[in-house]
Amino acid sequence: MEMENKEVAKILYKVADFLEMEDNPFRPKAYRRAAHTIEFLSDNIDDVRKKGQLEDLPGIGKNIAQKIEEILDTGYLGYLEDLKLSVPVDFDALSSVEGLGPKKIKLLYKELGITNLDDLEIMAKRHKIRRLKGMGEKSEKKILENIEFARKHGSRKLLGYVLPLAQSLKEKLERMEITEKVEVAGSIRRRKETIGDIDILVITSHPRQVMDFFTNMKVVKEVINKGPSKSTVRLKEGVECDLRVFEKEMFGAALMYFTGSKEINVELRRIALQNNMKLNEYGLFKGKKRVAGVNESEIFHKLGMDYIEPELRENRGEIKAAIEGKLPILVDYNEIRGDLQMHSNWSDGSNSIIDMAHTASKMGYEYIALTDHAGSLRIAQGLDEKRLKDQMKEIDKINETLDGITILKGVEVNIDSEGKLDIKNELLNDLDIVVASIHSGFRQEEEKITYRIIKAMENENVNIIGHPTGRKIQERKSYNLDLEKIFQTSMDNKVFLEINSQPNRLDLKDVNIKKAIERGCKMVINTDAHSPKQLKNIDLGIATARRGWASSKDIINTLSLQKLEKILN
DNA sequence: GCCGTTTTCGGCCCGACTGTTTTCAGTCG
Missing domain, CATH: 3.20.20.140 (Metal-dependent hydrolases)
Incomplete structure (x- = not known):
């Protein structure tokens, strides 16, 4: 059975999705970590298997190694098929509806037999959803609105399409006198080829006014949520945009955190804990004392590694290279002749x-x-x-x-x-x-x-x-x-x-x-x-x-x- | 389910916001 690393990873990610509906939050994490390892492995997973080295890979133990062997031998995984049978839902479609996660998807299936977007729409229109535990009139109404958006704009957008949009929002916010600094973070800053949403960070001492301006911009179609430090809107272009407000002292930590990726954040926080520190979007802390946070490089340095360029932050080996001082000097945006x-x-x-x-x-x-x-x-x-x-x-x-x-x-x-x-x-x-x-x-x-x-x-x-x-x-x-x-x-x-x-x-x-x-x-x-x-x-x-x-x-x-x-x- | 320069058991990143609650679970990033 010829299988690409990516296909094997995909099956393990799928397992993680289904395990997410159960109570132990750590099993899906384990599967996701293993999947990530395989997805970005530079060797062919089948070769690793033939050498008997599956369990040497990070995040892969006895159990998952066995499952990988089954996938490589047969092209599919019985365990995943069983999980799918027990909750036979179109997970990707349902979870693309804003506000629906694994737990609610399971509840909707168990109580109402909902397996796809059409079922969901019918049940919402019949007002069946508001009767479920933890749901109400508002959730039902939101689901109906969000189904429409999910159908129209389901998948991620191309970087080349979203980047100019993000830059124009950045400029709009920069033109406000009360914004001290504006930065686009998230997968756009990492220049990932496809983008889920736009993340913008702002330094200001007038957060409320910035939030008001942001949620009332002409390009905004609707406001999904609005708080004192974080708001989310849906743009007319069909992209969601988050705005978060921070103080100067913590901007580096915030930028780092909201640049991601999620995978590198988890790893960096783990390293902070190993060194008796704590990392969050407000800074790097030793006890109650903030030891870094104004800019990203001081955080990387305090964690014992070189600065990592945003484009490299995917937890594909860049942390190890940064610790060893072996990161490449990346080709610069002005070096092309x-x-x-x-x-x-x-x-x-x-x-x-x-x-x-x-x-x-x-x-x-x-x-x-x-x-x-x-x-x-x-x-x-x-x-x-x-x-x-x-x-x-x-x-x-x-x-x-x-x-x-x-x-x-x-x-x-x-x-x-x-x-x-x-x-x-x-x-x-x-x-x-x-x-x-x-x-x-x-x-x-x-x-x-x-x-x-x-x-x-x-x-x-x-x-x-x-x-x-x-x-x-x-x-x-x-x-x-x-x-x-x-x-x-x-x-x-x-x-x-x-x-x-x-x-x-x-x-x-x-x-x-x-x-x-x-x-x-x-x-x-x-x-x-x-x-x-x-x-x-x-x-x-x-x-x-x-x-x-x-x-x-x-x-x-x-x-x-x-x-x-x-x-x- | 994985993992170990505090460990083979007991941890596993962390905070904002919402809606449905009356103290919290779920979702999102």
Whole structure:
């Protein structure tokens, strides 16, 4: 039974969900911890099992190890099936309704037989829910409102969609005279690829006025709750937003706590306790005395470790590295000197080459590569060989008029189902940059599709593999790739894997970037922009690289043009 | 269910807010 770590983890997370309905709160925690360990394990869980080392992994003991073996052998877990039978509810759907947690879901099933959102809506409308213990008229009304929201906006949102929204709220609050400091925290600050809600922290000595302003903003659709230090609203855009107010002395502790992740918070608090201290959102305490709290770095230092950048805070080994002083210096948001994949109106982009170059120049870039589609991709208005030659001449002309930025001549070629490219080698040879990517036939078996990419990488003219795994967030799974082979071929042939910055791609993704770095690969962060505005998406790609522990030395487009040209040949 | 430089048993992160209660359980982050 071939199973990915992620699939095994998913089953254990599911067990945790169901155990949450029972009384012992620590069993679901144990399963969740084990699931997290497996989800971000860099080795294949099946290999660990074959070596008999399951119980060496953190959070995995005898019992869970046995269950993992069952999952690996059979593809499913009898224990989970039993749990599902005893409370056969659509847990994900029901728990996406604000205010419904495991305990209430169980109560609703036991008393009213509710298993899904439709059942829930019917029973609420028949006023059956208000009669249950711990429920009332208000809970029933809220459930009805929240079902609607859950149906419309059930899943998490893309970072690229929520980030600008969060930044505009931050600016609104900053413009108030009574706010001293405003910061966006939560998974947005960690630049996670998908976002559940927006968390904003504020320092002010007038909390009530800030809360009033916040809950009355034009962009607010409804207020979910409002207290003196914390309020939650639902925005018209379909995202929830929390605002919390703190005093200056504790802002660092609050920022750290509300940045999360939940997993790293639990771990840091445990470390605080081990050192006879206590960590919460108000500070780090020794007895009653606050020993740190104004800023995050003093808290990290007092806990005996280096400062951990927000993008790394997932409890995937960063704490150990911080204690040992071995965290990488992450590639900075201003270190990218050029963008090596973008499209103009010569193919499916919306603007001229000059428009793209001007925006890139304003962003401070030294170089860009124009990589319009060519060859067989007709939907993307791919250039034929004559048009491609025309474009090369055009770029030469434009370069003469530009100052401080150089346009490299490139192309994005399609890798066909056999691994062949759709432009002749002699023409590819004349270009500065060749990006090769797959655009169809995604669902081939592992061996075949891996071979396709490897064959493209073995072409001496190819420099970059575009969006290497083809995944689209919340939309399409990645190809069945043998990434280890891809990494090896990348090294052997000096072909660089792309970190594509499109909001729904972010491909390679963070954990694969980390693996690639561990194997010694270098990568390139590109936007694949189809308009000048999309060039700004580079920040999403940089964030993803940072989440993958990348330093500038791992990313080739942090190099000067001169050095870049050397490694491209 | 896991874990151990205070431990093989007794802990396990912690606080705000809500609604339904009359002191608290459930949810959320």
